[in-house]
Amino acid sequence: MPNPTPTSLHANKKAVPKAFNAVAVSYDLATAMSQGYQEDLNRSAAALHLQGYEYVLDLCCGTGKSTKACMQYLSTGKITGIDNSEGMLEVARKKFSKEISAGLADFSLQDAMHLQLDDNTFDAVFVAYGLRNMPDYDKFIKSLYRILKPGGKLCIHDYSIKNTAWAKWYWLILGYGFVVPFCAVVSRSSIIFRYLIKSVADFLNPVEIIALLKNNGFENAQVIKHKSWREPILHTFVAQKPTPATP
Numbered sequence: 001m002p003n004p005t006p007t008s009l010h011a012n013k014k015a016v017p018k019a020f021n022a023v024a025v026s027y028d029l030a031t032a033m034s035q036g037y038q039e040d041l042n043r044s045a046a047a048l049h050l051q052g053y054e055y056v057l058d059l060c061c062g063t064g065k066s067t068k069a070c071m072q073y074l075s076t077g078k079i080t081g082i083d084n085s086e087g088m089l090e091v092a093r094k095k096f097s098k099e100i101s102a103g104l105a106d107f108s109l110q111d112a113m114h115l116q117l118d119d120n121t122f123d124a125v126f127v128a129y130g131l132r133n134m135p136d137y138d139k140f141i142k143s144l145y146r147i148l149k150p151g152g153k154l155c156i157h158d159y160s161i162k163n164t165a166w167a168k169w170y171w172l173i174l175g176y177g178f179v180v181p182f183c184a185v186v187s188r189s190s191i192i193f194r195y196l197i198k199s200v201a202d203f204l205n206p207v208e209i210i211a212l213l214k215n216n217g218f219e220n221a222q223v224i225k226h227k228s229w230r231e232p233i234l235h236t237f238v239a240q241k242p243t244p245a246t247p
Contacts, residue, residue, distance in 0.1 A: 004019050004191060005191065006191060006194040006195040006197075006198050007198075009191070009192075009195040009199075010195060010198050010199055010202070013133055013134065013135045014111075014113075014135060016133045016192075016195070017083065017084035017085040017088075017111075017133075018085060019191060019192050019195070020062070020085040020087065020088050020192060021085055021086060021087035021088070022087075022187075022189050022191070022192065023187040023189055023192055024063065024085065024087030024088045024090065024091055025087070025091065026186050026187040026188070027062065027063050027088065027091070027187070028063050028065070028091070029186050029187075030182075030183040030186045030187050030193075031065065033182055033186065034179075035229075036226075036227075036228070036230065037065070038065060038068070038069070040157070040226055040230065040234060041065055041066050041068075041069035041128055041157060042069045042072070043224075043226065043236065044069065044126070044128070044155055044157040044224075044236040045066075045070045045072070045073060045126060045155070046073070047155055047224055047236055047238045048070070048073070048124050048126065048153050048155050048238070049153070050070070050073040050074060050077070050124060052073065052074055052075035052076060052077055053074075053075070053076045053077045054074065054077045054122075054123035054124050055077060055078050055079075055080075055121070055122050055123050055124075056070050056074065056077060056078070056079045056080070056122065056123065056124045056125070056126060057079075057080050057082065057117075057121075057122045057124070057125045057126070057147070058070055058079055058081045058082070058126050058128075059082050059112055059115075059125060059126065059127045059130055059144075060082070060083055060112055060127055060128065060129065060133070061081030061082060061083050061088075061089075061092060061107070061128075062083055062085070062088045062092070062128075062129075063088050063091040063092050063095065064081060064091070064092035064095045064096055064107075065128075066081075066126055066128040066157070067079055067081050067092060067096060067105065068095075069126075069128075070124075070126050071096075071099070071104075071105065074104070077104075077123075078103070078104055078105065078106075079104070079105050080105070080106050080107070080108065080122075081096075081105065081106070081107040081108070082107070082108050082109075082110045082112065082115070083107075083109065083110075084109065084110060084111050084112060086109060089107050089109055092107055093107050112130060112140065113134060113135060113136065113139065113140060113143075115143055115147065117147045118147070119146050119147060120146075120147070120148070120149045120150065121147050121148075121149070122147055122148055122149065122152060123148075123149055123152050124148075124152060124153045124154070124155070125144050125147070125148055125152070125153075125154050125155070126155050126157070127144070127154070127155070127156045127157070127158075128157040129157065129158055129159070130156075130158070131156050131209070132158050132159065132160075132199050132200065132203045133199065137204070137212055138212070138215075138216060141212055141213065141216040141218075142216050142217075145216055145217050145218065145241055148241040149241070150241055150242065150243045150244055151240065151241060151242075151243040152240070152241045153238065153239070153240050153241075154213070154218060154237075154238065154239050154240070154241070155236065155237070155238050156209065156213075156236070156237040156238075157234075157235075157236050157237075158203075158209075158234075158235070158237075159171075159196075159200040159203065159233050159234055159235075160200075160203060160204060160205055160206050160209055160233070160234075160235045160237075161200065161201070161203070161205060161232065161233050162205065162206065162232045162233070163205040163206075163207065164232075166232075167232040167233065168201065170232055171197070171200060171201060171232075171233050172197065172201065174229075174233075175196070175197035175200070175201075176197060179193055179196070179197065180193045180194055180197060200233070206223045206235050206237075209223070209235075209237050210222070210223060210237065213237065213239045214239075217242070218239035218240060218241060218242075219239065219240055219241075219242050220238075220239060220240045221237065221238070221239035222237070222238055222239070223235050223236070223237050224236040224237075224238065
């Protein structure tokens with residue numbers, strides 16, 4: 001199979017998870033260079049308003065930074081992390097070995113577009129930097145609706161550029177001027193980070209994501225802005241699967 005390029009990954013998003021294998025070992029260091037990266041994930045996880053007992057799915061969990069964000073709000077609950085990159089999951093499993101042994105966490109290699117999960121299983125689903133990488137947004141959101149319990153909550157944390165020319169130029173300058181050069185030095189590969197810039201530039205804007213959620217059955221959909229330099233480009237989206245009306 002030919003080596004991936006940012007353009008080929010954008011055209012064939014099914015190949016994106018495997019491309020993360022090349023940077024898995026250095027991914028945590030690379031993202032640590034992004035000021036506020038973990039704090040942003042923590043803020044998004046807080047928007048789920050977990051009570052501590054829930055069964056949470058951390059979809060596209062990567063090395064487990066999003067898992068960490070959710071787990072701090074769980075006491076007696078459990079979290080399942082799913083990703084389709086073997087390398088990223090290997091890092092996550094080492095990071096959460098104690099929680100896995102205690103039955104508080106588990107991790108599974110699965111394709112997020114073809115989840116092998118039962119209907120009405122999870123109290124909450126957290127998706128960080130995952131929706132943008134899906135080949136079919138509608139199909140993906142429908143599957144999340146299916147696996148959530150009635151009344152279950154969904155949180156999507158992703159780069160989504162405000163629909164202004166200024167915000168789009170801001171992202172391109174930030175991405176190619178800072179993200180790609182610095183992360184490429186740390187990870188010794190620029191491909192996945194150049195794909196990141198391209199995929200975000202072509203992704204849905206916040207209004208379109210809210211419409212996506214509503215059109216696929218979710219209610220109470222809302223967007224939460226992040227702070228400082230991330231305000232034009234990073235957003236949290238929360239929504240809920242309706243609870244059947246009482247007869």
